[in-house]
Amino acid sequence: MPITNAADSSLVFYTNPQSRGQIARWALEEAGAEYRQKILEYGAPMKTVEFIAINPMGKVPAIVHNGKVVTECAAICAYLADAFPEKGLAPSxxxxxxxxxxxxxxxxxxxxxxxxxxxxxxxxxxxxxxxxxxxxxxxxxxxxxxxxxxxxxxxxxxxxxxxxxxxxxxxxxxxxxxxxxxxxxxxxxxxxxxxxxxxxxxxxxxxxxxx
Missing domain, CATH: 1.20.1050.10 (Glutathione S-transferase Yfyf (Class Pi); Chain A, domain 2)
Structure with a gap:
């Protein structure tokens, strides 16, 4: 699915292309999810009040889906498999x-x-x-x-x-x-x-x- 610029997107992806965010992006692509991406540079942009409210660790990746925050790559993979079950990314x-x-x-x-x-x-x-x-x-x-x-x-x-x-x-x-x-x-x-x-x-x- 395409990356969207829609401000009301139900899924927002916080990442840096030179990070473990590559894992989460692969999961998003496997899930066929439409998402809005926010690229954060290392350093101050990951430590802002706004982002710390999403991930207190001040690290990427993170996703916000329908108002729910998920951090940690393994959790993001598992969550997306369940959120988009039609893709069959998780066993029964x-x-x-x-x-x-x-x-x-x-x-x-x-x-x-x-x-x-x-x-x-x-x-x-x-x-x-x-x-x-x-x-x-x-x-x-x-x-x-x-x-x-x-x-x-x-x-x-x-x-x-x-x-x-x-x-x-x-x-x-x-x-x-x-x-x-x-x-x-x-x-x-x-x-x-x-x-x-x-x-x-x-x-x-x-x-x-x-x-």
Missing amino acids: IDNRAEYYRWLFFSAGPLESAIVNRSLGVDVKDEQERMVGYGNYNLVLDVLSQKLQSSPYIAGERFTAADIYVGSHVLWGLHFGSLDERPGFKEYAARVSERSAYKAAKDLDEQLIGNN
Whole structure:
């Protein structure tokens, strides 16, 4: 669906093209949602009184849909799947175990492991029980095993969980923050062929090119 300039749009998307907002935009494109975008630069524009009222963390992305605020990329993916059920981005309620499991595995252990590794945080053996992800290599091995067992993270078809997991794998392989494991490249190729992914990527690349 097109980006709209209508002031009364029911969905407003706050983002920066060089941020995790790329994940949320992909989710919006998969959902077929019409939305109005507000591009915020890093620094003061993300700390205004108006935006802090939306996200007290002062970070993007965030969406406001029919007056309801959703922040955090995994939550945005899950919310949009439910808000636009006709797109089939979430399994039926009684088939969501894998969907929830891997969506939140990636929002917790996977992202924490990648960020800590990138920041040079070294978890000692005796500290692993205190850390939700245990250790970096364990997280990657577990994800690798899963991605070799089915074409998508929750089974045989693409879901909103693949937007979030796929973004981490694509980003990590591209920037080298994610060591390669069996199944990663194949999965990345599979999800990046989606038309919604390509449309979202083109929109953000255009914005980056205009800056």
